[in-house]
Amino acid sequence: MSRLLAPHLEGAMFINEAATLLIMGPLTTGDTILAAPIETLQRECGRDRLAYDFYDNMLPNDLRARGVDDVSLLPDYPYRDDALLVWTAIGQWVGDYLAVYYASDADVTGDYELRAWAGELATSGRIKGFKPITTRSQLALVVTAIIFNASAQHAAVNFPQSSLMTYAPFYAGMGGTPAPTAVAGQTEASWPQMLPARLAAQEQILLFHILGGVYYRTLGEYRDSAFPYLPVLLDPAITSPGGPLERFRAALAAVESTVRQRNLARARPYEYLLPSRIPSSTNI
Numbered sequence: 001m002s003r004l005l006a007p008h009l010e011g012a013m014f015i016n017e018a019a020t021l022l023i024m025g026p027l028t029t030g031d032t033i034l035a036a037p038i039e040t041l042q043r044e045c046g047r048d049r050l051a052y053d054f055y056d057n058m059l060p061n062d063l064r065a066r067g068v069d070d071v072s073l074l075p076d077y078p079y080r081d082d083a084l085l086v087w088t089a090i091g092q093w094v095g096d097y098l099a100v101y102y103a104s105d106a107d108v109t110g111d112y113e114l115r116a117w118a119g120e121l122a123t124s125g126r127i128k129g130f131k132p133i134t135t136r137s138q139l140a141l142v143v144t145a146i147i148f149n150a151s152a153q154h155a156a157v158n159f160p161q162s163s164l165m166t167y168a169p170f171y172a173g174m175g176g177t178p179a180p181t182a183v184a185g186q187t188e189a190s191w192p193q194m195l196p197a198r199l200a201a202q203e204q205i206l207l208f209h210i211l212g213g214v215y216y217r218t219l220g221e222y223r224d225s226a227f228p229y230l231p232v233l234l235d236p237a238i239t240s241p242g243g244p245l246e247r248f249r250a251a252l253a254a255v256e257s258t259v260r261q262r263n264l265a266r267a268r269p270y271e272y273l274l275p276s277r278i279p280s281s282t283n284i
Helices: 002-009 012-022 029-033 038-051 059-065 078-101 105-109 112-122 136-158 198-211 244-265
Strands: none
Touching (some): 002 136, 029 198, 059 078, 105 136
């Protein structure tokens, strides 16, 4: 299983460390474009990470908990509709992959390395809600969530930074003055004073253009990160023609076609979850 997950996690440690030092540190970009004191932001980020429940935040559960899963009540929600397509494709791929190596639930419970990994995440990793893995279906769900979060979920929240958040008046991290408490007494000249300072706006453009403009190896490509970028999945049971990997790529191509057709009818195309624009890992 480590061979399957490694390409989806290859950039995570690096970019998290870089963000800690270059974005969320004192007197860095984050400290410039966000109004709250950086110490407060750091503390709240840590709190939110520890409060994040692994199972509750799986895509179907998250949509249900937020009350946005019912298409009849909320017909226009491109993220939900496209994300579920990608989630399903990943889930099928993971199930096919694991079936090659785990013939039964007993193989899952008997895997001491898997048991140690799950224990490490729950204890040292302090992943809320993470629990022992006892069945093939549960393992498939866990791996699906990890791959989805590292690829599609990250794409959905990362790439709008370039197209939406570089325009500071629309998506400001701070205001130049406190917001008024009433309309009375305001003038046309007073409203622009709430815009962020020019330096903050410039830093916002720079940061979000970089973060939202770098696309790496796409979902479905399993290659080494070093030249000459050789394939990392070598088992013929996985890579043979018509096998699990080929079926996964075909499923992603079908998702791509469906999303492009949907975008023709949408008021505004939603392109962040096109599989061709989903990196396989969180590299930025």
